[in-house]
Structure formats: structure tokens, C-alpha cells
Amino acid sequence: xAQLVFFNVFNGLIVGAFYALMALxxxxxxxxxxxxxxxxxxxxxxxxxxxxxxIPHVGFWGGLLLAPPxxxxxxxxxxxxxxxxxxxxDPLYGLLLTFGLAYVFEDATRYLWGxxxxxxxxxxxxxxxxxxxxxxxxxxxxxMVFLVAAAVGALFLVLKRTRLGIRIRAGTxxxxxxxxxxxxxxxLRNLNFGLGIYLAGLAGVLAAGMLxxxxxxxxxxxxxxxxxIIVGGLGSLPGTLLGxxxxxxxxxxxxxxFPSATEAVMYxxxxxxxxxxxxxxxxxxxxxx
Amino acid sequence: xxxxxSKKKFSRRTLVKAAAAAGAWQLVPRAVARAAGGExxxxxxxxxxxxxxxxxxxxxxxxxxxxxxxxNARGGILGRKVEMVVxxxxxxxxxxxxxxxxxxxxxxxxxxxxxxxxxxxxxAMGQVTADRGILHIVPGGHTDxxxxxxxxxxxxxxxxxxxxEANAVAPQLVKNAGKRWYYITPDYAFGHTLQAxxxxxxxxxxxxxxxxDLTPLGTTDYSSYLIKAQAASPDVIIxxxxxxxxxxALKQAVQFGLEKRTHLAGAQQxxxxxxxxxxxxxxxxWVFEWYWKQPGVxxxxxxxxxxxxxxxxxxxxRTWQGYAAAWxxxxxxxxxxxxxxxxxxxxMQGLKLPPEIGLMPQAPFYRAGDHQLMxxxxxxxxxxxxxxxxxxFHVSQLVQGPEAAGPVEDSGCKLTWPxx
Numbered sequence: 001x002a003q004l005v006f007f008n009v010f011n012g013l014i015v016g017a018f019y020a021l022m023a024l025x026x027x028x029x030x031x032x033x034x035x036x037x038x039x040x041x042x043x044x045x046x047x048x049x050x051x052x053x054x055i056p057h058v059g060f061w062g063g064l065l066l067a068p069p070x071x072x073x074x075x076x077x078x079x080x081x082x083x084x085x086x087x088x089x090d091p092l093y094g095l096l097l098t099f100g101l102a103y104v105f106e107d108a109t110r111y112l113w114g115x116x117x118x119x120x121x122x123x124x125x126x127x128x129x130x131x132x133x134x135x136x137x138x139x140x141x142x143x144m145v146f147l148v149a150a151a152v153g154a155l156f157l158v159l160k161r162t163r164l165g166i167r168i169r170a171g172t173x174x175x176x177x178x179x180x181x182x183x184x185x186x187x188l189r190n191l192n193f194g195l196g197i198y199l200a201g202l203a204g205v206l207a208a209g210m211l212x213x214x215x216x217x218x219x220x221x222x223x224x225x226x227x228x229i230i231v232g233g234l235g236s237l238p239g240t241l242l243g244x245x246x247x248x249x250x251x252x253x254x255x256x257x258f259p260s261a262t263e264a265v266m267y268x269x270x271x272x273x274x275x276x277x278x279x280x281x282x283x284x285x286x287x288x289x
Numbered sequence: 290x291x292x293x294x295s296k297k298k299f300s301r302r303t304l305v306k307a308a309a310a311a312g313a314w315q316l317v318p319r320a321v322a323r324a325a326g327g328e329x330x331x332x333x334x335x336x337x338x339x340x341x342x343x344x345x346x347x348x349x350x351x352x353x354x355x356x357x358x359x360x361n362a363r364g365g366i367l368g369r370k371v372e373m374v375v376x377x378x379x380x381x382x383x384x385x386x387x388x389x390x391x392x393x394x395x396x397x398x399x400x401x402x403x404x405x406x407x408x409x410x411x412x413a414m415g416q417v418t419a420d421r422g423i424l425h426i427v428p429g430g431h432t433d434x435x436x437x438x439x440x441x442x443x444x445x446x447x448x449x450x451x452x453x454e455a456n457a458v459a460p461q462l463v464k465n466a467g468k469r470w471y472y473i474t475p476d477y478a479f480g481h482t483l484q485a486x487x488x489x490x491x492x493x494x495x496x497x498x499x500x501x502d503l504t505p506l507g508t509t510d511y512s513s514y515l516i517k518a519q520a521a522s523p524d525v526i527i528x529x530x531x532x533x534x535x536x537x538a539l540k541q542a543v544q545f546g547l548e549k550r551t552h553l554a555g556a557q558q559x560x561x562x563x564x565x566x567x568x569x570x571x572x573x574x575w576v577f578e579w580y581w582k583q584p585g586v587x588x589x590x591x592x593x594x595x596x597x598x599x600x601x602x603x604x605x606x607r608t609w610q611g612y613a614a615a616w617x618x619x620x621x622x623x624x625x626x627x628x629x630x631x632x633x634x635x636x637m638q639g640l641k642l643p644p645e646i647g648l649m650p651q652a653p654f655y656r657a658g659d660h661q662l663m664x665x666x667x668x669x670x671x672x673x674x675x676x677x678x679x680x681x682f683h684v685s686q687l688v689q690g691p692e693a694a695g696p697v698e699d700s701g702c703k704l705t706w707p708x709x
Contacts, residue, residue, distance in 0.1 A: 007516045015510050107339070115343035117536050117565025127569070129546045135519070136512050138544045210544070211509055212536030212565045216341055220507050220533070255513035259502035260476050262513065 001256075008252035011136050016248020017148040018203065020241045022221060023228035024155065025199030027240040030229065031172040032192045034091055035083060038098040040200050040225065041218025042105025047071040047201030048208035048217060049113050052120055060123050068201030075197030079190050087189070102219065110215040117212040126209075144206050151202055152241060158195075159237070168192050172235065227266045231273050233283020242281060329372035330365065330628065332357065332615060333393030335414060336404040336428075340380025341507065341532050344561050345406045345607045349428050350375065352604065352611025353403060355595055360619045367622060373615075378405055378414075381506075386410040390417045400628045401426065401618040403611070408432035408479050415444045422630035422707060424637070426617055428610040431557065432478045433486070433700070436661040440702035443634050445617070445660040447610045449578055450700075451479065453693040454556045455486030457666040458576045461686060463494045465574050465670075466552035467524025472501035473514055473538060474529045483529045483556055499523035504530065504538075511538040515545055525552035528573075535562045543570040558671065560605040563681040568673040577667040577682055579606040579649070588645040603679045609648060613662075616646045617655075631707060650687055658697030660704075663690030 022044065029037045050070055051063035058066060078101070086093045126139035159165035167188055171178045179185045204218070211217060224247055232243025247266045254265040261268075279285045334353055337346030353373060360371050374397045378386035386405055393399045394417070402418050402425040405411040411430030418425035419441035427435055427446040431454070436446045449457075462470070470491060474480040480503070488498060500521040502514045508530075515538075518526045526547065530538050535558075542553055558575030581593050581603045592612070596604040604612075617637065622628060625636035638657040647653045653664040669684040694700070 004517060004520050007520075008513050011512050011516060015512065110339070110343060115347050116561060117344065117533060119565055119567045121567065127544055129544075135545045135547070135550075136516055138546075140544065207509075210537075210541060212533050212540065214533050214536075214565065215343070216533065220509050251510075252513040255502070255517055259514060259517070260505065263505040263508070 004256050005253060007134070007136065008256055009249050010134070012249035012252030013245055014136075014141050014145055014248070015252065016245035017145050018206065018244075019221075019224045019228050019248055020244025021148045021151060021199055021206070022203045023225035023232075023240045023244050024152065024237060025196040025203070026225050027196075027229050027232075027234075027237055028168070028199070029193055029196040031235050031237075032168055032175070033083070033087065033094075033189050035086075035094040035098065036091070037196070038095065038222070039078075039101035039105060040098075040196075041220075041222035042102045043071055043075060043197050043200040043218070044204035044207065044221065045109050045215060045218035046074065046105060047204035048120070048213055049109050051205045051208065052113070052118055052213055055121060060121065064205050067205050068198050071201035071204070072194045072198035075200075076190055076194040079193040083193070084186065084189070102222075106215050106219060113215075115215065117214040120208040120213045122209045140209055144209075147202070147206065151199065155195075155199070156237070164188075164191060168195075224266060227270045230270050230280060233280025235284050236280065236282040239280055239282030246281075327369060329370045330367070330622070331393075331397055331399040331401075332371060332373045332618060333390070333397060333399030333402045333423075334373055334375045334404060335378045335386060335389045335393060335402060336376075337380045337406045337410075338375075338377035341534075342380040342406045345429065345532065345559070346378075346380075348561065348605050348607035349403075349406065349611035349614075351596065351600060352428075352608040352613075353615040354611075355599065355608075356612045356615035356619075360616070366619050367626070367628070371619070374399060378407075378410055380407060381410075383410050383413040387413050387417050390414045394418070394421050394423055399423070400622075401633075403428060403614050403618075405430050406607075408435065409477070411435055412439055415439065415441050419443050424618065424621065424630050424633040426614040428614040429607055431483075433482045434478070436659045436700060436702055438701040440659055440700070440704060442704050442706045443630055445634075445637050445655050445662070447614050447617070447662050447664075448606075449557075449576075449664070449666060449690075450661060450694065451483040451556070452486040452489075452695070452699075453666065453690065454576045454578075455483060455490045456695065457668055457688040457693045458554075458556050458574065459487060459490035459494055459496070461574050461668050462525060462527070462554055463491070463496055466554055468494075468496045469499040469522070469524040470496050471499045471518045471521050471523035471526045472529060473511070473518065473526060474501060474503050475531065475534060476503040476505050479531070480529050487527065487529075487556060504534070506534065508534060509537055511541045512545070514538075515542055515547060519545075519547060519550065523551060525554050528553065528555040529557075531557065531559075532562070533565075535559075536565045539566060539570050539572075543567075543572065548572050558682070559607070560603075560681060561607065563671055568675060568678075571671040571673045571681055573671050575669070575671060575682075577606060577669065577684070578664070579609040580667050580682055580684060581605075582680055583650065583667070583684065586644075586648060586650055589648050591645075592648055613642060613646055613648075613653075617642070620646070651689060653690065656691075656694070656697060658704075659700040659702035661694065661700065663694060665689060666693050 047067045051067035054063040129135045228243035232239030251262045376389040406429045408430040411427045425444045429448045433450045474484045554573040621633045621636045625632040641654040649665045666688040667684045668686040
């Protein structure tokens with residue numbers, strides 16, 4: 001039993017890292033623009049399908065390299081022509097727009113690539129378990145954890161060290177002041193949206209290697225990301241990372257004792273956090289209001 | 290304030306006139322058609338065209354469309370052309386499925402309802418169609434209750450019950466894999482009844498349950514369940530998940546190398562799922578409800594090439610189910626010489642599908658006692674093939690429907706007729 005729990009904690013961290021990657025993109029957009037991007041799963045699916053289409057021409061690694069920036073470019077366009085128009089309005093409008101976009105993306109992928117699941121090829125070197133005892137540690141999952149760690153590291157570096165990152169962080173706290181100080185807020189929001197969608201794209205390509213590639217791939221992954229943000233705390237990127245890891249572990253451990261509640265436990269956890277600490281584990285009280 | 294030409298042109302009076310004209314337009318063709326005795330007979334298709342089961346619903350639709358083309362080419366139904374009215378029920382919202390069924394009956398005046406892939410939606414639609422007295426054929430919702438405890442005088446089912454599938458596959462599971470079974474079961478009606486069916490069938494053969502996990506519908510990550518299943522050291526991990534869940538679960542199990550440690554198998558398997566899996570994950574013993582490649586089945590090649598012409602791919606069991614369901618409507622109308630619901634249902638009882646529609650080694654028929662089609666079940670093994678392969682299943686045993694279904698009394702169905 002102890003070994004089973006240990007295995008599931010370990011495995012939960014791997015799964016959680018993936019949730020965190022999706023949630024970080026969502027969190028970036030929410031923090032700066034106040035838009036709850038329901039279409040995040042749709043962008044994820046588009047990236048996965050783009051990679052699938054590119055793989056015969058550029059191989060697995062080429063797909064992994066090219067699909068996320070292409071999806072981010074689509075994100076920049078969507079932000080520029082649709083989402084930007086709604087910033088001054090009630091947040092509900094942005095929510096409705098992205099909710100609608102999620103459906104548009106899902107049906108567009110169904111129209112372009114078909115409703116049928118597609119087999120997404122991954123290199124043979126990544127498909128085998130690297131240890132006989134820890135059979136759940138396949139080459140692909142270890143690679144995924146490293147890539148997530150690298151992406152998160154790079155993101156935090158961008159936010160800490162670059163001018164763009166510093167402006168994004170400043171804008172998260174007080175966008176008006178940042179604007180008054182001469183930053184073009186429109187461009188800032190646009191680039192930030194693109195950065196968030198890039199992370200969604202990366203998550204999409206990684207997900208396609210583990211799951212069946214079908215039009216609902218994004219919508220089935222989006223809810224854990226929202227939960228990760230709320231558990232971790234609105235406005236806090238380290239919180240989102242922690243939230244993602246925690247729900248991954250909680251789901252894994254629940255499997256051992258109460259398997260049908262693996263999904264429900266995320267929401268129970270969210271409810272508990274909201275009751276005890278409404279601004280989330282690492283969130284700032286002001287942001288939760 | 291500003292000059293707006295559209296406002297100037299579009300007055301209230303114009304709107305009223307337009308509405309009246311549209312209303313008249315709606316009436317005229319129907320009146321003309323009635324006068325000519327040529328108003329089409331309508332099939333109402335209410336199935337899963339979006340969401341998790343979209344691929345299955347779409348393949349069902351393709352089969353229905355081919356059947357309708359053929360029915361019309363042979364003179365239609367009672368000398369009238371057949372027309373399909375297609376509605377998306379969504380994959381999981383019973384409210385939408387019921388609302389669409391009502392719309393098809395009340396507004397489109399359909400004579401037949403076809404649907405649904407999702408068992409829960411099929412059951413909900415059955416209530417509506419029974420109330421309205423419309424013949425309803427369920428091409429692909431498997432839970433036992435549809436032709437069991439919740440059966441209706443007007444509801445007939447083409448696909449198998451979960452108990453039939455369990456009974457058909459259980460001996461092969463024992464033979465190929467062993468007797469300690471671990472279940473990974475989707476947490477809804479279909480999964481529960483399929484697991485119960487397998488436990489019942491397995492018990493008779495000495496199989497024991499090594500463990501079972503209920504997984505929420507739409508689960509993406511199966512790793513924690515697989516870790517637990519492996520720890521129980523079963524002879525076989527039985528996957529009862531369907532659609533995307535089946536693909537996710539099997540793909541991850543094979544990535545973990547579990548097929549080298551134990552057997553991976555299940556009951557119902559579909560070509561749609563095998564096509565979505567990478568070749569190395571196409572493993573295990575399963576039941577197919579119909580297969581496009583079977584020696585000694587007359588007319589099979591013609592059907593396969595007709596579907597290939599439409600879609601570029603071979604038909605799946607779902608395509609055949611849609612085809613058989615739509616053709617059953619025409620056959621029933623022909624036998625009843627009427628479109629009256631009760632007369633049609635009476636004609637369906639015991640109806641045998643002719644070889645060009647049955648497309649199975651033995652002619653399937655609708656059992657009169659519970660309205661369940663008695664087809665052939667195809668037990669066999671998934672085969673890897675290559676990335677673009679079409680032949681992904683090797684049939685090793687054919688099980689006849691009545692043998693798999695057991696006596697009609699076991700179904701729990703008690704038919705109550707409206708005029709009885």
C-alpha cells in the first residue's frame with residue numbers, strides 16, 4: 001500500500017506538471033487582461049493538430065518546435081481583432097466571447113481533420129519505460145517533465161529579467177500606472193496573450209503524445225487548469241504552478257482509495273481552499289475580489 | 290440620428306408581409322406535394338454529431354444516408370420518396386436529445402426516429418417516441434435497459450446489449466488471458482452494466498475479480514489507475530472505456546509496457562478506436578459488433594465499396610448499424626403497408642434482415658419478446674497493422690446472437706402496447 005501511495009504521489013507530480021503548464025498560460029492572460037480564456041483548450045487542440053500535420057514534413061521535433069509559435073501567432077490575431085474590443089466592457093463579455101471561440105475551434109478542428117481520433121506518432125526512443133519498477137516513468141513522460149521545467153524556468157526568467165516581463169508583472173499590479181509611464185498597453189496585452197497561447201500550444205503538442213488526438217482534447221483538459229489557478233491563487237504564477245502540482249498529486253492519491261472520485265477531489269480541494277483561504281494558497285487578497 | 294438605409298427599407302409592414310410570404314411558402318409545396326401524393330416520408334436522425342461520440346454518430350449517419358439513397362433508388366417507401374432530417378443530440382445532454390426528438394416529431398412530422406449512440410440519451414428519447422407513438426430504432430446505445438427493463442413497444446435496437454457482449458467474449462478472455470480480471474470501467478450506465486455482465490459471465494467460467502476502478506467519463510490521465518491495476522497482479526486488465534477514453538487508456542497502458550507484463554483486453558471494441566491508436570497499442574481480445582472483412586458473407590463487398598466511395602474509408606460497425614437501422618424502417622413499412630406506429634412495430638417483431646442488409650454470416654432478426662436484434666458477434670484480437678492499415682481486427686470466433694443473449698425472460702423486458 002505504501003508503495004502504491006508513493007508511486008501515485010510521484011506520478012501525480014508528473015501529471016501535475018502538465019496541468020501547471022496549461023494553467024500558467026491561462027493565468028498570464030487572466031492576470032494582465034482580466035480575460036478568463038475559455039478558448040485556451042481550443043488553442044491547445046489547434047496546436048496538437050498543427051503538429052500532427054507538420055510531423056510528416058518536419059518530424060516529431062520539428063512539430064514540437066513549430067506548432068506552438070504558429071498557434072501563438074493565431075492567438076495574437078485573435079487578441080488583436082476580437083478580444084481587444086472587449087477590454088473596456090464587463091468581464092462577462094470576454095468570457096462569452098472565449099466560450100464561443102472554444103466551440104468554434106472545436107468544430108473547426110472537426111471540420112478540418114475529422115471527428116475520428118488520429119494516432120499521433122512519437123519517437124520510439126521515448127515510448128519505453130526507463131525503469132522496470134517505475135514502469136510509469138516512460139521516456140516521453142520524463143522528457144515532458146524536463147520540457148515543462150524548462151518552459152516554466154524560461155517563463156520566470158522572461159518575467160524577471162526582460163523589459164517585456166517586467167512590464168507584464170508591473171501591468172498585472174497596476175496597468176494604468178504602467179500606461180501612464182509610457183508603455184503601450186495594447187502591445188503589452190497582445191504579446192502577453194501570445195505568450196500564454198504559446199504555453200497552451202506547447203501543452204497541446206505534449207498532450208497529443210499521451211492522449212488520443214481528437215477535437216475535444218482541449219476541452220477535457222481545461223478544467224484542471226482553472227482549478228489549479230484558483231487553488232494556487234489568482235495573480236500568482238508560482239501559486240498556479242503549486243496548484244497544478246497539488247491537484248495532480250491529490251488525483252493520483254485518491255485513485256488508491258476512492259477511484260471514482262479522482263475528478264471530484266480537485267473540486268473538493270478547490271472548495272476547501274476557497275473556504276479557508278479565499279485568495280488561494282499563494283494569491284494576494286486584493287486579486288481575489 | 291444617422292441615415293440608415295436598412296432601416297428605411299425594412300419597415301414593420303414589410304416584416305409582416307415577409308412573414309406571411311414565408312408562411313405561405315412553407316404551406317404551398319407541402320399542399321402541392323400532398324395533392325400529388327408525393328410528400329416524402331421523413332426519417333428523424335437524432336444522434337451524437339458533436340462531442341466525445343461525434344465520430345461514432347457521424348459514421349452512423351453515413352450508413353443511414355447510404356440506406357436512404359438505396360431505398361429511394363428502389364422506389365422509396367409506399368411509393369413516396371424518403372428524406373432524412375438530421376439533428377445533433379450532443380454527446381451527453383439528454384435534454385437536447387429529447388428536445389430534438391420532439392422537434393422532429395412535431396415540426397418535421399417524421400415517421401421514424403433513429404438514435405442514439407449514448408445509452409442514456411437513447412433511453413430518454415425512447416420515453417418521448419413511445420408517448421408519441423413513433424417507431425424508434427436505436428442503432429448504437431448498448432446499455433441492457435433499452436431492450437430490457439426500460440423497453441417500449443415502439444423501440445427496437447440494432448447494436449448488442451452489454452450482457453450479450455460480455456457473454457460472447459468471456460470464454461475467450463479465460464482461454465487467452467486467465468482468470469484474474471481487473472476492470473477499468475467508465476462510471477456511467479454502460480460501464481456499470483458491462484462490468485456486471487462480465488462478472489456474471491466470468492463467474493460461470495471460474496474467473497475472479499482482482500479489482501475494479503470506476504473512472505469518470507472523459508478521464509484523460511489513466512496512469513494512476515494503471516499503477517493500481519498493475520499492483521493487483523491480474524492476469525488481464527479489462528478496459529470497458531469507450532471512445533476517446535478507450536484510446537487514452539490503452540495508449541498509456543502500452544506506453545507503460547503493461548502489455549508485456551499482463552494481458553490487456555476488454556469487451557466492446559470499435560474500428561474507430563483502433564484507427565486512433567498507434568499500431569503498437571492495437572492489442573488484446575475483444576468483441577466487434579460487425580466487421581467489414583468476413584469470408585462467405587454475400588453482398589459485403591458491394592457495401593464496403595459503396596461506403597468507400599462515399600468516405601474513402603471502410604465501413605465500421607457504426608456505419609453498418611446506421612445502414613441496418615434505416616433499412617429496417619423501410620422493410621417494416623413495406624411489411625405493414627402503413628406508417629402507423631403500432632402497425633410498424635408489429636411488423637418489426639421477428640423481422641429478418643435480408644442478406645444485402647444483414648451483411649452477416651447468419652441473417653440477423655429482431656427478437657419479438659424484447660425487440661433486440663439477434664446478430665452475429667465477432668470475437669477476436671486487435672492486430673497492429675501499420676499506420677494507414679484498414680484491417681485491424683482478426684476474427685477468431687463467431688457467436689450467434691441468441692446464444693449470447695440468453696432467454697428473452699432474462700432481459701427483464703415487459704412490453705406494454707398502447708391499444709392492448
